[in-house]
Amino acid sequence: MRLLDDEALQRSSVVANNAMNRERGLDGVNSYARDLGFHPLDRLRSRLAEHGAAAWLDLCCGQGRALAQAARHTPDGLELVGVDLVDHFDPQATGVDGLTLVTASVSQWQPDRTFDLITCVHGLHYVGDKLGVLARALTWLSPGGVFAAHLDLASIRLADGTPAAQPVRRLLREAGVAYDARRRIVTRTGPTVLDLPLEYAGADDRAGPNYTGQPAVDSYYRPLRTGTRPDPVPPPRRAVAVDDRGVRVEHEGTVFEVEWNDVHRASVSRLVVETADIDHVELTVDLVYGHYLTVLDSDVGFAAAVAEFARRSGRPAPDLSRLRPGHDDIELWQQDR
Structure with a gap:
């Protein structure tokens, strides 16, 4: 099977031209609030009230419309950062106070601070090393910070083509990372180190449509006998x-x-x-x-x-x-x- 590395994957039309999150706003039918199952500002207002400041990072932010709308509807003290591979931001989102838009690969970009909310709405569908991005982003949470991202486990496979949804689901649960199978959303409160015994092998941009109906990317991993941690102790029988x-x-x-x-x-x-x-x-x-x-x-x-x-x-x-x-x-x- 032809697997692409990150550089080749980023040149793929499936990745660079995807329309999944280009125009999604903060509220309404096609919105973050609807797709995430919670309103992002609800998770930030308590932090603002308590500390007078809060920060939201949106990975694969598309045109940045949701962040721009959040900036206009919240008091001072909210810092917003959006990262997207394609420099196609909404003109109304540029120049907004408190909002920084970055053109970069989420697989390589590194922030210089922690965040109280990190989201990735339908963005991991187009990322090669989905688990690697997930692991990195979880370390960027502030204490009590919330992470929420769409993750289609059906798009994660072992290098020989074997579906890896079941073992990855179990590994996430053991690491304290929740997975909502109906919404296909992975969540976590508070930072953590996600050390999975899987090595990224490459991605397939010809996997076809996923559950959203849009063409997406399958990610392939080589299983390791262990990660950097020892083998887990077998759980007691149930x-x-x-x-x-x-x-x-x-x-x-x-x-x-x-x-x-x-x-x-x-x-x-x-x-x-x-x-x-x-x-x-x-x-x-x-x-x-x-x-x-x-x-x-x-x-x-x-x-x-x-x-x-x-x-x-x-x-x-x-x-x-x-x-x-x-x-x-x-x-x-x-x-x-």
Whole structure:
């Protein structure tokens, strides 16, 4: 497969000419508030009130319209910085007090301060090393600062083409980084060092449209046996049960119960990463409010839970021994809405 390095990727028409975030404003139908699920200024006003100053960094900011609108609707003390690969900023966004617009690659640009809010609205779809940008940006947060970015895990693959959504999702969760599967948004409060056992291998700008309907970029990584950290200690075994009340998971003496109204979807998949000695089947239960549960085939009650989900949807229980790695997950059950 033809993989591009960052220099070649930035010359790609898919990256340089994408229209995903060019005209998005702060409020309204096509807005940051709608796509992020929260209003950026709501996250900054409390900081302004408490400290008299706050800073918002918007990566892949497009024309910078949202930042310009924020500058006009907030009191003094708010510093705004927008970074975009293409120098095609809205003329009304240039020369606005408190707003700095930078033409640069988010993979290489480095700020000289921390920020109380960092966003990247549909921008990582066009970045090669998505996980590298994510890791760097998380270190730019101030204490209590909020990070929010759209990240399509389906666009992250291992160098051999194997989908890496499931292991990356788990690695992010273990690092304290939340992922909303419905909105495809990754979030974090407070700075952190994200050390993933993955090495960037290159990007494919011919991946085609992603979930947005726009052509996007797939990112490829080589799995490492470890990152700079030691191998994680295997977690204690858990127990799972599915019955008329919903889903119940017991882990380290704690019982986590989810009612059926809060369950969105259940699916199974097989994950194999030979270089990392990983080969297991996972049951993933997505919840309506964006969180999810993951149960492994080594956990108590796994097979019975899979069978019960399938029974409730009128489907036969899948033959888990025939699950092939690297393929889409098998849906067991989905809530009708």
